[in-house]
Amino acid sequence: MLDTLLPILFFSALALAAIGAVRRVRLWRQGRPSPVPLMRGLAAMPRRYLVDLHHVVARDKRMSNTHVATAGGFVLAALLAIVVHGFGLDSAVLAWALLAATTCMFVGSLFVAKRRRNPPPRLSKGPWMRLPKSLIAFSLGVFLVTLPTAGILPEDAGSWVLALVLTGVVAWGLGELFFGMTWGGPMKHAFAGALHLAFHRRPERFSDKQGGEGRSTGLKALRLEDPKAKLGVEKPADFTWNQLLGFDACVQCGRCEAMCPAFAAGQPLNPKKLIQDMVVGMAGGSDARYAGSPYPGKPVGEHAGEPHGPIVARQGTALVDAETLWSCTTCRACVEECPMMIEHVDAIVDMRRFLTLEHGNTPNKGAEVLDNLIATDNPGGFDPGSRMHWAADLNLPLMADKRDAEVLLWLGDGVFDMRNQRTLRALVSVLRAAQVDFAVLGNEERDSGDVARRLGDEATFQTLAKRNIATLGQYRFARIVTCDPHSFHVLKNEYGELGGNYEVFHHSTYLNDLLENGKLSLKAWKGGLVTYHDPCYLGRYNGEYEAPRSVLKALGIEVEEMARSGYRSRCCGGGGGAPITDIPGKQRIPDMRMNDVRETGAELVAVGCPQCTAMLEGVVAPRAEIKDIAELVADALVIDATAEQGTSQDEATGKARRTAEEMTP
Amino acid sequence: MQHDAKSSSHAGLNVAVLVTVGRHPVTARARRADQDARAVEMALSLNDAAVRLVHAGGNGDDNEEALRGYLGMGIGEINLIKQASSADVVPALVTSLRDMAPQLVLTGTRAETGEGSGLVPYLLAEALGWPVISGLAQVESIEQGVATVLQALPRGKRRRLRVRLPAIATVDSSAPAARQSAFGPARRGELAARACASVPDELQEQWHVQPARKRPKRLKIVKSASARDRFKAAAAKADSGSGQLLSDVSPEQGAEAIFNLLKEEGVLR
Numbered sequence A: 001m002l003d004t005l006l007p008i009l010f011f012s013a014l015a016l017a018a019i020g021a022v023r024r025v026r027l028w029r030q031g032r033p034s035p036v037p038l039m040r041g042l043a044a045m046p047r048r049y050l051v052d053l054h055h056v057v058a059r060d061k062r063m064s065n066t067h068v069a070t071a072g073g074f075v076l077a078a079l080l081a082i083v084v085h086g087f088g089l090d091s092a093v094l095a096w097a098l099l100a101a102t103t104c105m106f107v108g109s110l111f112v113a114k115r116r117r118n119p120p121p122r123l124s125k126g127p128w129m130r131l132p133k134s135l136i137a138f139s140l141g142v143f144l145v146t147l148p149t150a151g152i153l154p155e156d157a158g159s160w161v162l163a164l165v166l167t168g169v170v171a172w173g174l175g176e177l178f179f180g181m182t183w184g185g186p187m188k189h190a191f192a193g194a195l196h197l198a199f200h201r202r203p204e205r206f207s208d209k210q211g212g213e214g215r216s217t218g219l220k221a222l223r224l225e226d227p228k229a230k231l232g233v234e235k236p237a238d239f240t241w242n243q244l245l246g247f248d249a250c251v252q253c254g255r256c257e258a259m260c261p262a263f264a265a266g267q268p269l270n271p272k273k274l275i276q277d278m279v280v281g282m283a284g285g286s287d288a289r290y291a292g293s294p295y296p297g298k299p300v301g302e303h304a305g306e307p308h309g310p311i312v313a314r315q316g317t318a319l320v321d322a323e324t325l326w327s328c329t330t331c332r333a334c335v336e337e338c339p340m341m342i343e344h345v346d347a348i349v350d351m352r353r354f355l356t357l358e359h360g361n362t363p364n365k366g367a368e369v370l371d372n373l374i375a376t377d378n379p380g381g382f383d384p385g386s387r388m389h390w391a392a393d394l395n396l397p398l399m400a401d402k403r404d405a406e407v408l409l410w411l412g413d414g415v416f417d418m419r420n421q422r423t424l425r426a427l428v429s430v431l432r433a434a435q436v437d438f439a440v441l442g443n444e445e446r447d448s449g450d451v452a453r454r455l456g457d458e459a460t461f462q463t464l465a466k467r468n469i470a471t472l473g474q475y476r477f478a479r480i481v482t483c484d485p486h487s488f489h490v491l492k493n494e495y496g497e498l499g500g501n502y503e504v505f506h507h508s509t510y511l512n513d514l515l516e517n518g519k520l521s522l523k524a525w526k527g528g529l530v531t532y533h534d535p536c537y538l539g540r541y542n543g544e545y546e547a548p549r550s551v552l553k554a555l556g557i558e559v560e561e562m563a564r565s566g567y568r569s570r571c572c573g574g575g576g577g578a579p580i581t582d583i584p585g586k587q588r589i590p591d592m593r594m595n596d597v598r599e600t601g602a603e604l605v606a607v608g609c610p611q612c613t614a615m616l617e618g619v620v621a622p623r624a625e626i627k628d629i630a631e632l633v634a635d636a637l638v639i640d641a642t643a644e645q646g647t648s649q650d651e652a653t654g655k656a657r658r659t660a661e662e663m664t665p
Numbered sequence B: 001m002q003h004d005a006k007s008s009s010h011a012g013l014n015v016a017v018l019v020t021v022g023r024h025p026v027t028a029r030a031r032r033a034d035q036d037a038r039a040v041e042m043a044l045s046l047n048d049a050a051v052r053l054v055h056a057g058g059n060g061d062d063n064e065e066a067l068r069g070y071l072g073m074g075i076g077e078i079n080l081i082k083q084a085s086s087a088d089v090v091p092a093l094v095t096s097l098r099d100m101a102p103q104l105v106l107t108g109t110r111a112e113t114g115e116g117s118g119l120v121p122y123l124l125a126e127a128l129g130w131p132v133i134s135g136l137a138q139v140e141s142i143e144q145g146v147a148t149v150l151q152a153l154p155r156g157k158r159r160r161l162r163v164r165l166p167a168i169a170t171v172d173s174s175a176p177a178a179r180q181s182a183f184g185p186a187r188r189g190e191l192a193a194r195a196c197a198s199v200p201d202e203l204q205e206q207w208h209v210q211p212a213r214k215r216p217k218r219l220k221i222v223k224s225a226s227a228r229d230r231f232k233a234a235a236a237k238a239d240s241g242s243g244q245l246l247s248d249v250s251p252e253q254g255a256e257a258i259f260n261l262l263k264e265e266g267v268l269r
């Protein structure tokens, strides 16, 4: 009897899955067009899965093994079962292979079940709680019905009752795994995830066989040519189709939620819920069936949306509240952690673009900062002619005079901030001690556009960027060095699309190069315990975790790492315009970060970003001291008189004296 | 708050806002003028009002960008009355306001560019025979052609006035700040240009204009021992010395007093 029932079962499940797949694809296709190389994408998919995705999954060893066993077992078992039971191919070898595959899957399922016994809060409940049972049903059911084919049991073992029961179990498993895969069950992640990997909007983020690391973090430019076109994303259908596909791939593992600083601070943002809301919007409906942690302070079930309805309502509620979108610091912790390679930050900025460019609704100080950027080229509204006032005594060489320098020192808007001026002074003294040929743009420099862009004001970003690119185009320099990771990121990764391609160094990387080349000699560190805070825009955005640490090492500092450091570093709360939009939460992100510092027992935290400095120094004492890497290096400088023998004695002493003066604060 | 301007077919109030090209105080870049933008904000926040924006003046590239700043507040179009750069815009504005027949005309107290004398609203009122309200802080209600408004006085004081419409009101920095100007609507909005004969401003043509010299500020030196005295001195209102407060007097008596003062000061001879 099984011989007749099973093929029917398998093929109807497959047929239903196919229908579901078509419907799902139609949901994605509501999005804006975005051309992808179909064949090349599909061909690249296995590698992206096995290498890039597993690189992320493997951070949790136990879960990674569980997934390999379950998913690997399932894929193999599904293929073999279609051949063996669907087409009724009577091959003992295949049957044995199928038995092995289902066993493997069964073992994996047991681990899945174990994890679901006491799930951490980041996991979604609801339908996800039945998944392990369905996995077990499938693996066990298929295992048992395969026993006769493998010749272990006689064909007619058991009664028809047993056969019926077995059929039922297999049907349950098939329902979840084939039918549920395309009809919106938990297994949807496998179907959507595979296609998402193939047609990812940022194919450059995947590693390649040549050992390329694969990193793609710059925001994509918004086309502003067409005045009729809507700017940014208003409705779910305004995302590109492969973004929608990406949202659909979410497995609700909650890794993003666990890493999100805004969520931890009790601000109304949860990246996982946000992605799920986009899925709800894409299909139409309310978020009432969402079974994970809500946005802090916002109960589930009060929001609803549809593919062609607004995501954020001008008044009342729609799919998502604006403050959810404005809580994000664009720290990328979620993207870094997401095993499905979903791009949360892109989505958030897309929606912010609409709010700023079309609604004119940037909260709190947002509008003022943007107005300042438009009128004065800096967020504080300072006179652009006063950019160099901080350095009146430093006699910095100007690009306008020199026209040609080895290093263009990009100062950033920190020039207007008295705290950052100390860092800049330190950096200048170090560059002078290393006899670097550098120059600054002075009053010709403008804000890089970072804040405007993260606040969604793409128009102002592009204006600033184009004017900066035009200015930079007048001069010759080998590289740009800056102590601001935000400028660093924007100059390095986001100006390219607008025609500005430069070799850009963060000062920690550049100082490390100087140290490695023996251009600087340093006194040994005599202070206490030191920890290091990775700025998001240096670390996760640009993969620079090593250089700052080796500079500290060269200083003789043994870094006492925080629990969350490197790619898991917790944001200081200063990125993405978050201090400007200032959405209230239960605690402040910088306070949480200083608690991380406190746990290490460090007396000093080394930083490499003016924004981090400002945020962390804003934490009330008692707390560790905050110093930029440039300051630490400047403090430890040993001015070596012999190194300056080439220059005339006079000049050498003059220089040494000046450097010494600059060092004393 | 409703961002979209309502269509002028609406039965409610007809409001015209006169807007100019502003100039940023630090960088002198063209922008929407702050007070005019506040006037637009006030018009948009009126219930049931059909808001129309009017600008009379030259039309440089810079100007267009700046005027689009008002469109970005959610306004569909600005009526642009094209004028030669040397023209006196008052006659053109008078003609167009007569055509439009608004019940309420709002504008900033003074322009950030050009003469900036703050006289335009008064000249318009004189030509149209309408009353002027200066320093409008809030419109409380408009019923049967009478507006109840709050006028801003120095140091945060407010005075409630009842004015028969049509009237002209000027808005200064005590009015609520203007909403953000959004890029999308700003560039989609229309500048509906209309030619109108320019009347040259002959007086102004004879003037010689030069940038004002920055005058040093006189420091107020307070000789006092305690911080409390210094604080009091800093917070004290500048005393006007002479002057008198007239209340509950007849219009004739008031006019008489003003007339005498002007004579005393040598304004009238």
Ligand code: SF4
Binding pocket: A249, A250, A251, A252, A253, A254, A255, A256, A257, A271, A272, A275, A334, A337, A338, A339, A340, A341, A342
């Ligand atoms: S978005 Fe990514 S990290 Fe977050 S729950 Fe979904 S799959 Fe997990």
Ligand code: SF4
Binding pocket: A256, A259, A260, A261, A262, A263, A269, A270, A271, A327, A328, A329, A330, A331, A332, A333, A334, A335, A344, A345, A571
């Ligand atoms: S970028 Fe950072 S703040 Fe924004 S959602 Fe992701 S983890 Fe949260």
